[in-house]
Amino acid sequence: MGAQIYKNIADGFLEQEKSEVVLTRPKAPSSLDKQIDDDPTLLVHIENTDDAFASIAASATKSLTIMTPFLDEVGARWAITLYEIANSTVSKELILGFLQDPNSDLYPRGLDRIKPDLIRLGVKVYDFAVPRSDSRNFFETFHAKVICADGDRAYVGSANLSRHSKETSMELGMLVSGSAAARVDAILEKVRCIAISAID
Numbered sequence: 001m002g003a004q005i006y007k008n009i010a011d012g013f014l015e016q017e018k019s020e021v022v023l024t025r026p027k028a029p030s031s032l033d034k035q036i037d038d039d040p041t042l043l044v045h046i047e048n049t050d051d052a053f054a055s056i057a058a059s060a061t062k063s064l065t066i067m068t069p070f071l072d073e074v075g076a077r078w079a080i081t082l083y084e085i086a087n088s089t090v091s092k093e094l095i096l097g098f099l100q101d102p103n104s105d106l107y108p109r110g111l112d113r114i115k116p117d118l119i120r121l122g123v124k125v126y127d128f129a130v131p132r133s134d135s136r137n138f139f140e141t142f143h144a145k146v147i148c149a150d151g152d153r154a155y156v157g158s159a160n161l162s163r164h165s166k167e168t169s170m171e172l173g174m175l176v177s178g179s180a181a182a183r184v185d186a187i188l189e190k191v192r193c194i195a196i197s198a199i200d
Helices: 002-015 031-037 049-059 073-085 111-121 163-168 179-194
Strands: 017-025 045-048 063-067 091-096 123-127 145-149 153-157 171-178 196-199
Touching: 017 031, 017 049, 017 153, 017 179, 045 049, 049 073, 049 145, 049 153, 049 163, 049 171, 063 073, 063 179, 073 111, 073 163, 091 111, 091 179, 111 123, 111 196, 145 179, 153 179, 171 179
Parallel strands: 017 045, 063 091, 091 123
Antiparallel strands: 017 171, 063 145, 123 196, 145 153, 153 171
């Protein structure tokens, strides 16, 4: 009886969500291309990293959140491009880490170059590197890479906003929609509750 109830609940969730594997690859020519092209059984959605992220940004009607632990100068300009793709009425947020210490090796170096653009576009910036209550030397932070539009579409995967992710690395992630994306958005909301507002 209990197993059937669980199955009914799980089936209900599956009906409300859609996911697909997103393989983003370096700009051509890529050594991976031939391997992919030679395997017709590899059922994945394949596109350039730029296109995958731009599609999510363009679909936003209410909110667009980018969460990335690494942001170099190339990635910073990339973030601005994504925010500019979204309609001006869309609420925009950027979640980074270690903003309180510009001398830290983990400080997102691209941020300083785009601060005027973030202000112009009304992007709220959050610092999710919160000191742990049980340690003076460690922080509660993140390694997740997420782009979420409206809590309706989200990319969750390996791609940072950096030159390597944009130009040279193979990245793999999931593009989810429906209730799965809503749950990703709910997690981002919990992050915002404990993150430190840096620019708004």
